[in-house]
Amino acid sequence: MKVAVLAGGHSSEHSISLLSARSISEALVQGGHEVSLIGINKEGVWTRLAAVPKREGHSLPVLPHTDTVDFAAHFGECAAEIRTCDVTFPVLHGPFGEDGTVQGLLELLGVAYVGSGVLASAACMDKPTTKAKLESAGIPIPDFTFFELDDDSNESITQAVAYVAESNLSFPMFVKPARGGSSVGMTRVPTAAQLFQAITEASQHDLRIIFEQAIENMREIECGVLVRPNHQGAVASLPSEIKVKPPRLFYDFEAKYLDDSADLIVPAQLDGDITSEIQNMSLQVFDVMGCEGLARIDFFIRGTELLVSEVNTMPGFTEISMYPRMFEASGVTYPQLVDDLVHTAKSRASR
Numbered sequence: 340m341k342v343a344v345l346a347g348g349h350s351s352e353h354s355i356s357l358l359s360a361r362s363i364s365e366a367l368v369q370g371g372h373e374v375s376l377i378g379i380n381k382e383g384v385w386t387r388l389a390a391v392p393k394r395e396g397h398s399l400p401v402l403p404h405t406d407t408v409d410f411a412a413h414f415g416e417c418a419a420e421i422r423t424c425d426v427t428f429p430v431l432h433g434p435f436g437e438d439g440t441v442q443g444l445l446e447l448l449g450v451a452y453v454g455s456g457v458l459a460s461a462a463c464m465d466k467p468t469t470k471a472k473l474e475s476a477g478i479p480i481p482d483f484t485f486f487e488l489d490d491d492s493n494e495s496i497t498q499a500v501a502y503v504a505e506s507n508l509s510f511p512m513f514v515k516p517a518r519g520g521s522s523v524g525m526t527r528v529p530t531a532a533q534l535f536q537a538i539t540e541a542s543q544h545d546l547r548i549i550f551e552q553a554i555e556n557m558r559e560i561e562c563g564v565l566v567r568p569n570h571q572g573a574v575a576s577l578p579s580e581i582k583v584k585p586p587r588l589f590y591d592f593e594a595k596y597l598d599d600s601a602d603l604i605v606p607a608q609l610d611g612d613i614t615s616e617i618q619n620m621s622l623q624v625f626d627v628m629g630c631e632g633l634a635r636i637d638f639f640i641r642g643t644e645l646l647v648s649e650v651n652t653m654p655g656f657t658e659i660s661m662y663p664r665m666f667e668a669s670g671v672t673y674p675q676l677v678d679d680l681v682h683t684a685k686s687r688a689s690r
């Protein structure tokens with residue numbers, strides 16, 4: 340097949356997308372597919388790429404800034420190229436990629452693409468929407484409340500502080516922008532005194548803010564879902580565990596990408612009952628959210644209680660990312676995984 344790989348994007352996960360896209364492209368070529376690379380730089384300019392830049396030591400790759408004068412010509416050329424491909428793999432994480440916007444464009448272009456459609460992508464990117472949907476399906480989640488700021492003024496933020504004080508939540512709590520990723524803009528708030536600052540921080544990313552009860556003494560577990568081609572349906576991987584090392588308090592941006600302050604355990608050491616409970620709940624969440632192709636479902640386990648934390652419709656996809664590693668541990672190799680995804684996307688389009 341000829342596969343268009345979209346890489347980069349104007350979210351805080353730009354560099355991670357490039358790392359994922361590079362691994363995926365290599366696996367596609369290795370699997371006998373033809374790859375057409377399309378880069379989206381941080382300014383949102385689309386260009387055809389000869390190669391995806393790689394990581395140089397500790398510095399993360401970034402697509403070069405391009406003068407926006409040629410935007411229409413570049414964009415048109417990329418859209419035309421996408422239409423010549425059998426499938427598009429939008430390897431984009433976060434806003435403007437994983438949130439339904441690019442999926443809408445691909446629908447307009449009338450092409451087959453890997454992963455969730457417009458509605459599921461948008462719903463999974465938006466934490467309050469995800470939680471509302473899961474809650475109404477009876478899936479256990481941490482207690483939360485939601486507030487939409489009018490603007491980022493002190494007055495609006497003071498209103499949000501008052502709203503949270505009236506809610507059922509207690510401290511510590513997490514304050515997060517509704518549509519974020521990579522832990523950017525979020526804070527673990529131990530007491531009321533830090534609430535104003537945390538809302539100010541989140542408001543720099545999104546005026547819609549979610550407040551979540553912190554789940555203490557829990558284990559962080561992830562599980563992959565993959566729709567296998569030829570109508571074989573969705574399967575769940577073995578779960579994995581993330582162990583954040585003290586003094587870090589949670590799985591923040593640094594722990595995710597920049598240092599080794601988290602141990603990633605694949606597969607997680609869990610007893611059989613809870614493993615199948617996690618897998619079944621992952622498939623249920625995938626279904627409730629209307630996901631397609633793939634997703635990574637994140638959980639917290641407290642004792643024997645399982646809580647769904649969030650759903651990622653385009654999870655990190657480098658060779659060392661959790662999603663491919665969980666499938667590797669479940670018997671699906673990286674090249675097989677990528678091959679399955681493009682075939683599932685292609686067969687879905689010709690349904």
Ligand SMILES: Nc1ncnc2c1ncn2[C@@H]1O[C@H](COP(=O)(O)OP(=O)(O)O)[C@@H](O)[C@H]1O
Pocket residue numbers: 481513515519520521522523551552553554555559589590591637648649
């Ligand atoms: N309610 C919570 N209780 C405890 N830890 C949390 C909670 N919410 C988030 N965290 C911590 O913050 C991390 C990032 O939160 P998450 O909602 O997954 O944001 P993102 O979409 O940016 O990944 C989680 O992996 C976890 O370590």
Ligand SMILES: [Mg+2]
Pocket residue numbers: 521637649
């Ligand atoms: Mg997360």
